[in-house]
Structure formats: C-alpha cells, structure tokens
Amino acid sequence: MILAAGLGTRLRPITDTVPKALVEVAGVPMIERVARRLVADGADRLIVNVHHHADRLEAFLDGLAGALDVEIAVSREGDGPLDTGGGLLRAAPLFRGDAPFLLHNVDVITDIDLESMVEAHAAAAGIATLAVHERETSRFLLFDDQGLFGWENAARGASRTVRDPRGAVARLGFAGVHVVSPEIFGLVTETGAFSIIDVYLRLADEGRVVAPHDVTGAFWIEVGTPERLARAEALLATARSPDG
Numbered sequence: 001m002i003l004a005a006g007l008g009t010r011l012r013p014i015t016d017t018v019p020k021a022l023v024e025v026a027g028v029p030m031i032e033r034v035a036r037r038l039v040a041d042g043a044d045r046l047i048v049n050v051h052h053h054a055d056r057l058e059a060f061l062d063g064l065a066g067a068l069d070v071e072i073a074v075s076r077e078g079d080g081p082l083d084t085g086g087g088l089l090r091a092a093p094l095f096r097g098d099a100p101f102l103l104h105n106v107d108v109i110t111d112i113d114l115e116s117m118v119e120a121h122a123a124a125a126g127i128a129t130l131a132v133h134e135r136e137t138s139r140f141l142l143f144d145d146q147g148l149f150g151w152e153n154a155a156r157g158a159s160r161t162v163r164d165p166r167g168a169v170a171r172l173g174f175a176g177v178h179v180v181s182p183e184i185f186g187l188v189t190e191t192g193a194f195s196i197i198d199v200y201l202r203l204a205d206e207g208r209v210v211a212p213h214d215v216t217g218a219f220w221i222e223v224g225t226p227e228r229l230a231r232a233e234a235l236l237a238t239a240r241s242p243d244g
Contacts, residue, residue, distance in 0.1 A: 019057045035068060035070070109236075128180045139155070141174050
C-alpha cells in the first residue's frame with residue numbers, strides 16, 4: 001500500500017493545485033517512482049489511498065496501472081485525510097489478508113532492499129517491521145532489545161514511552177517503509193484519523209513485537225518540503241538512485 005492521501009502542506013504552493021503524490025521529482029511523479037520500484041521488486045497489486053485532488057490522482061493511477069501492467073486499488077478518504085493508521089484501516093477491505101504487506105510513504109524515494117526487509121519481518125515473528133536508520137533528525141523512534149517502546153521529538157521537547165526499556169536503547173529515524181502482518185486489522189481499536197505509530201506503541205505495550213530493520217547507508221530521501229525537493233532533484237541527477 002502506498003500512503004498518498006496527505007495534503008502536502010509543507011510543499012505549498014505546489015500542492016495548492018497538485019496532489020502531493022503527483023509532484024514531480026526529476027520529471028517523474030513521486031507516486032510513479034514508488035509504484036515502479038514496488039512492481040520491480042515483485043508487487044503484482046497496489047493499494048493507494050487518496051484525498052487531496054483525488055479525481056486527478058485517480059485518473060493518473062488508471063493510466064499508471066496500464067503502463068505497469070499491475071492492478072491498482074484506490075481507497076478514498078472523502079471526509080478528510082485519516083493519517084497513516086486511519087488510512088490503513090479504511091483500506092482494510094482491499095487487502096487479500098493472506099500474507100504480510102509493504103506500507104510505503106509516497107514521499108519517500110529509496111533503494112532499501114525490500115526483499116531483505118520482508119525476510120527480516122518473517123524472522124522477527126512480530127506484528128510489524130519498520131525501516132529505520134541513523135540520520136540527522138529531531139524525531140526518533142526508540143527501540144530496545146524487544147523492539148519499539150517509544151518515540152522522541154527533540155524539537156518539541158516531547159517524548160512517549162509505553163514501558164521501561166529492556167537492554168540497550170537505540171534512537172533511530174523512521175524511513176517511512178513498513179512490513180506489516182495482516183493480523184493487524186483485527187487488532188486496531190483506534191478510530192477516525194490516527195497515526196499507525198500509535199497503534200504500534202499500544203500493541204508493543206500489549207506484548208507484540210514491532211521490530212526495527214536498520215537500513216543505514218541505503219539511498220533515501222523524504223520529499224516533504226521545497227528544500228528537500230530541490231535536494232532530491234540534485235541527488236537523482238547524479239544517478240545514485242536505481243529508479244531515477
């Protein structure tokens with residue numbers, strides 16, 4: 001599933017008239033970059049949630065499905081964006097439910113080894129596996145020997161933990177890519193618009209494993225602001241990314 005329903009407020013004024021997912025990076029819309037990468041790695045069906053300029057994005061997805069020879073199912077969030085957790089829950093009926101699935105932010109361009117991530121998820125036997133890395137950021141996820149147990153936002157002086165740490169603690173930046181077990185749909189009790197990280201933390205508190213998968217060193221950039229868009233354009237011009 002590609003999470004593409006956000007308003008993209010940090011990319012204004014571009015996103016005043018264009019859905020964030022269709023903002024071009026080096027001439028290619030972000031959602032096309034992510035979709036092509038997922039299909040190249042073996043995905044034969046994609047789910048995309050939409051809200052902002054939904055009609056325009058859906059029309060693009062219709063054409064993209066034909067170009068990539070892949071089924072694309074659309075989950076509409078008509079009343080307003082539901083955040084990562086609410087968006088996933090709304091799309092639940094569209095999932096096959098027979099195997100773990102990838103959840104990928106539309107504004108993340110990366111060459112993370114997705115196959116190894118899926119394998120790591122199977123080995124961890126948890127509810128979710130999160131791609132994380134060491135990078136300069138003010139927002140961290142907190143992991144210990146048993147997995148996720150909290151988060152920290154240094155810029156706001158805020159933090160949250162659901163239990164005392166057990167063993168060594170790692171503060172890692174989230175890379176916006178998850179592998180999730182389909183059992184999660186029967187475990188979500190939250191409603192409305194909510195973050196999937198809040199679900200993960202509640203489940204971690206209940207004893208479920210949410211494991212880290214360190215992707216430090218992989219090509220990665222989040223295209224969330226005009227400055228990051230310009231940086232992504234410059235990086236892709238050097239052909240560092242295999243899907244550029």
